[in-house]
Amino acid sequence: MQRAIGVIVVAALAIGQAVFGVFRALGWFRIGSDLMGRGVLLLPMIGVFAYARGAFVFIIAALYVAFAWGAFSRKGWAWWLGLIVAAINALLVISAVIEGESVMRAAFWLIAPAVIVAYLLSAQGRQALKAR
Numbered sequence: 001m002q003r004a005i006g007v008i009v010v011a012a013l014a015i016g017q018a019v020f021g022v023f024r025a026l027g028w029f030r031i032g033s034d035l036m037g038r039g040v041l042l043l044p045m046i047g048v049f050a051y052a053r054g055a056f057v058f059i060i061a062a063l064y065v066a067f068a069w070g071a072f073s074r075k076g077w078a079w080w081l082g083l084i085v086a087a088i089n090a091l092l093v094i095s096a097v098i099e100g101e102s103v104m105r106a107a108f109w110l111i112a113p114a115v116i117v118a119y120l121l122s123a124q125g126r127q128a129l130k131a132r
Contacts, residue, residue: 004128007071010082010119014068017089017112021061028054060088067116071129079129082120086113 028050035047063085070078093109119125 003072003074004124006119006122006124007074007128010116010125011068011072013112013115014064014071014082014085017109018061018064018068020109021057021064025054025058025061028057057092060085060092063088074129076130079120079126082116082129086117086120089113 032047032050032054035043035050038044038047063081067078067081067085070081090110090113093106093113096109097103097106120129
């Protein structure tokens with residue numbers, strides 16, 4: 001069973017995005033733990049929100065890994081999962097820009113989702129990951 005080069009590329013991009021996502025989640029966890037030990041009410045509450053954001057980013061990273069595995073295994077559900085996780089990733093990036101992140105730094109996080117979506121919506125991507 002030969003895999004299309006595009007499937008290998010998008011699976012590798014998804015794994016890369018997951019690795020960077022885990023590092024980003026760990027950063028949020030670090031921020032949350034720093035804030036938890038300070039103050040009486042407000043800073044610990046903000047720390048809880050930082051933990052929650054880190055957990056959300058970690059879940060997105062795990063979904064990228066699931067997509068990569070599904071795409072590499074040529075599972076039909078991977079097509080939908082790839083579109084969903086890329087859309088959620090794009091919404092997170094837009095949220096970060098609204099919160100004050102520089103557009104250039106945020107654009108880095110959009111490269112992999114944009115390539116994944118472009119491939120999945122192409123004829124080759126639909127054919128490679130059609131439901132079996």
